[in-house]
Amino acid sequence: MFAALMSLPRPSVTALGLSAMLLAACGPLGIYYKAGTSVALMNDTQTTCEVEALGKVPVDQRIVREPVRIVPRQVCNRKGDCTTVYDRIGGEIRTYDANVDLRQRVLNQCMTAKGYTYVELPACSQSIKRAAPAGVTTVMPRLAPNSCAIDNNNGTWQIVTPG
Secondary structure, eight states: OOOOOOOOOOOHHHHHHHHHHOOOOSSOEEEETTOOOOOOHHHHHHHHHHHHHHSSSSSOOOEOOOOOOEEEEEOOTSSOOOOEEEEEEEEEEEEEEHHHHHHHHHHHOOOOOHEEEEEEOOOHHHHHHHHHHHOOBBBBBOOTTTEEEEOSSEEEEEOOOOO
């Protein structure tokens, strides 16, 4: 019924905790959802599941170096005399966690086992924001296909179902 609102979570475990509390001004709110559950309990359950996932699938930090390419280009002066110079592109070193996807799957399993579903609620339009009374969602309401989220710009959010 709410297939348009629900999807498999994709953010990393560390980013997921932040995304549940912070909502970009125009972006969707991604949260683990269970109707009638307090937001505080959802946050506690998510933290417990994140710690469990980290224990089962620890960080596997990898280091990679991007390939180096030498790219020629011509530089000409005002007289039309040209010289070929070579630019070095790439070679940056970056790190990544090779276990982030597996750890995310373990987190998803844990939250699903506790009765939660991951949902992404679109940001409410400006007209809905203006019409809605100021508030903070403390207990997750039932969702409808037109449910949306308002960012309170202080780490809290409000779920609204116009209508």
